[in-house]
Amino acid sequence: MESKLSLLEFRERLKNNTEIGSPKVVLGQIRVFPISGPIKPFYGFFDDKSFSLTVNSKKSATNFMVRGKYENVNNRLSVDYIVESSNKYRQFWAYYSPIILILAINIFFLFFARGLRRASTIVNLFLLFIAFYWRWNEERKRKKLEKNFIKIFEIR
Secondary structure, eight states: OEESSOHHHHHHHHHHHEEESOTTOTTTTBOSSOSSSSOOSEEEEEOSSEEEEEEOBSSOOOSEEEEEEEEEETTEEEEEEEEEESOHHHHHHHHHHHHHHHHHHHHHHHHTOTTOHHHHHHHHHHHHHHHHHHHHHHHHHHHHHHHHHHHHHTBO
């Protein structure tokens, strides 16, 4: 991919839009009281050729990070990036824990609560809704991170 920015402008935007820290630290990116002024959109680190960024949030951390490299090729800034999961175990938990919970609840209703068949239907519908919402929300966070990255760094 290419950016409309020059190399110096790209580095300046990295500097202005990134709060420095390790994006793999779960609690490091959650800020209760902003100390260094307004909240910058990204949290992570960068150097002269690469970057690793995630969302800088007051409320909740995201499971994804933008990792990539940039270089000047024929007076054009080439940016190669990928949006990936920052923690494979957390991604596994986010995708499969609702399914495991549905199975556990159904086993409970099957063996221990035989008289509560109607309740099991309501609980299963609720858990299915939660499972689909959870996956949709994770995908929405990934797309939002990528869209924000593309917008700020003018990537086409």
